[in-house]
Amino acid sequence: MSLLITNGLVLDTLTGNQRVADVALSEGRVVAIGASLPRSPAARVIEAGGMLVCPGLIDPHVHLREPGQEHKETLRSGSRAGVAGGFTTLCCMPNTQPAIDSPELIHAVAARAAATALCRVFCVAAATKGRQGEEIAEIGLMTEAGAVGFSDDGDCIASAGMMSRVLWACQQAGRAFMQHAQEPSLTSGAVMHAGEVSVRLGLTGWPRVAEEVIVERDVRLNRGIGCRYHVQHVSSGGTIEIVRRARRDGQPVTCEVTPHHLLLTHEACAGKDGNGFDTSAKMNPPLREKSDIDSLRAGVADGTVTVLGTDHAPHSADEKGLDFDAAPFGIIGLETALALYAEALVESGVIDWMRLVQMMTIEPARLCGLDGICLLYTSDAADE
Secondary structure (H helix, E strand, C coil): EEEEEEEEEEEEECEEEEEEEEEEEEEEEEHHHHHCCCCCCCEEEECCCCEEEEECEEEEEEEECCCCCCCCHHHHHHHHHHCCCCCCEEECCCCCCCCCCCCCHHHHHHHHHHHCCCCEEEECCCEEHHCCCCCCCCCHHHHHCCCCCEECCCCCCCCCCHHHHHHHHHHHHHCEEEEEECCCCCCCCCCCCCCCCCCCCCCEEEHHHHHCCCCCHHHHHHHHCCCEECCCCCHHHHHHHHHHHHCCCCCCCEECCCCCHCCHHHHHHHCCCCCCHHHHHHHHHHEEEEEEHHHHHHHHHHCCEECCCCCCCCCCCHHHHHCCCCCCCCCCCCCHHHHHHHHHHCCCCCCCHHHHHHCCCCCHHHHHHHHHCCCCCCCCCCHH
16 A cells, blocks of 8 residues: 655654655555655545654553453554554563463464554563563573563562563663562552552552662662663652663663653542542552652653653453452553643643654664664554
């Protein structure tokens, strides 16, 4: 199929240049960019005057739930949501059932994605077997099988000794380690941010330091190793300062933020009347305070935060309908991410559109070693 997008403001995220131009595509690949490109009779033409034309978005942090939790999401339904939101590449987390912790499971997910998904899907594989934090997984073999990164996402690697071995293995494999920073002994039974709202609602609070202490530990462990280390879904302003300092010291440390942590505070857990229990606002890590939002946005503005990810984490309505203590953590985000990031970061003047799109394309591509696949979104799949 050939496609011609005309008169849009084309954002070249690699060079930072932008200009009004036409973009011609064939079989999903850009073949020409220029003014007044010839119109083929067989081409579908999209008039994009007054619109932005950019590479397909890449999300390095999604939960597609397959295998084992298909009642929540599947590769097909998740990729359809991604395409509807402008994403052409999704990197799925390994907290499935069973966990994606072997070359065989990576191949199985890849085969299933090839047969059913509506965009590219890559695996971020588990760093420890079963995500249990007790035995290191086959990181080298899983890299050869196609893993684009490693994480025990959903759980933190609590043991410093195991964390050190994982960092060494990821460094040798040339892959980033993506940390879910949650010190378990500080968060046992915790369901929301530790603050005034948790006290008012009588819920167990989750302190900022539970995130910060893990990142501080890992940065210190990594000084002599040099693994590419990435902090997922940062929620605390203190974590931003730790990452900022590490980057200033020249360490290969990056981090991401999510739409919900840039726009919502812990007040959302109390519902519209302020005294309810709204499980749609139950997140991991939790929504925090306005001061944290300000710090996260400052981190985006000064380049401390390099990646925007959704942490798209679907659950069934029945599960989210449980009481607050029992309901699972997480929120969907693929279809709404771009608009919410525009609200949080562009409309507020934190960054411009070029930087926003870079943080959703070339930056996650670099993180996951996918630099060669930042292609324009061309799929009609969202209309199926």
